[in-house]
Amino acid sequence: MHLYKTSKGTVVRHDEKSFVIEGDWDTIINRENLFQYLLDATITGKIITEGQSGELIENYLLPPIGNQEVWAAGVTYLRSRDARMEESEDSGAADCYSRVYEAERPELFFKSLPHRVAGHMQQVNIRKDSSWNVPEPELALYVNSKGNIQAYTIGNDMSSRSIEGENPLYLPQAKMYEGSAALGPCLYIPEGPIPADTTIKMNITRNGEKLFDDGTSINRMKRSLTELARWLYLEFNFFHGCFLMTGTCVVPSNDFTLQVNDEVNIDIEGIGRLTNLVGVRVEVKDSRQLSAVIR
Ligand code: DO4
Ligand code: MG
Numbered sequence: 675m676h677l678y679k680t681s682k683g684t685v686v687r688h689d690e691k692s693f694v695i696e697g698d699w700d701t702i703i704n705r706e707n708l709f710q711y712l713l714d715a716t717i718t719g720k721i722i723t724e725g726q727s728g729e730l731i732e733n734y735l736l737p738p739i740g741n742q743e744v745w746a747a748g749v750t751y752l753r754s755r756d757a758r759m760e761e762s763e764d765s766g767a768a769d770c771y772s773r774v775y776e777a778e779r780p781e782l783f784f785k786s787l788p789h790r791v792a793g794h795m796q797q798v799n800i801r802k803d804s805s806w807n808v809p810e811p812e813l814a815l816y817v818n819s820k821g822n823i824q825a826y827t828i829g830n831d832m833s834s835r836s837i838e839g840e841n842p843l844y845l846p847q848a849k850m851y852e853g854s855a856a857l858g859p860c861l862y863i864p865e866g867p868i869p870a871d872t873t874i875k876m877n878i879t880r881n882g883e884k885l886f887d888d889g890t891s892i893n894r895m896k897r898s899l900t901e902l903a904r905w906l907y908l909e910f911n912f913f914h915g916c917f918l919m920t921g922t923c924v925v926p927s928n929d930f931t932l933q934v935n936d937e938v939n940i941d942i943e944g945i946g947r948l949t950n951l952v953g954v955r956v957e958v959k960d961s962r963q964l965s966a967v968i969r
Contacts, residue, residue, distance in 0.1 A: 680734040692727030693719035700740040708824040737793030748781040750921030761839035786855035799853030804834035810922035811876040811940040821907040828948035829919035830856040862945040
């Protein structure tokens, strides 16, 4: 089952049928057994044609987030550990990545407030003070207020490798800035947990030419998804639940850096595709302009 947030209402797609359902986004998603709730909601919801749901999703799609914080886990795959150890070789900090990969406690960091999250077909940014920039394709979890995983989406954890590589204490600057997070295109709500062999792929195109194309499956992760959610909820209350990106397993080679106008496509089996265009931050002096810039 797929749940789309649009500016004209919430669309459920299930079994090749589409429905518009009532209710506020945060209340809809924050429950136990979201799959069953949505199945019941389709009975009372308004059935719409494929054409109508296509038009809503094509023209009015929003990132699938309400009032949730976005958190991220790091160094959950060997590929990420190795990339981090390489980028931090000069700073002498490589050891901290191998230690966190082996440790019981995972690396968890705050990623974004909801208003900074870009959705499908929206812009993500590279920092102007960073010389080495990459997208990080990640499975993202929606975890409800009780700490239970209810849905999945695609995350892009945009990162500066030059800033983090200089000093791991710069991680917040490497990871958190305007337009550094994307989620979408929808929430995927399977009846049970997402299959362990789910594939995740990313391609990057520049001027119509594919520069990078690679993928793997989420069963290469060192930790379980429930383990990551459990650590995050140890000392937090998330009244609306939260989103948790689960770490990257697809990393371009070290000579690759993103440029403005590159297009990043991330595909996760069962969920769909998240596409983002790369840009740079536009200075906004009046908060009323924000919606025009980000959404
Ligand atoms: O340790 C830095 C961040 C790691 C990360 O974002 C990832 O592994 O995806
Ligand atoms: Mg990451």
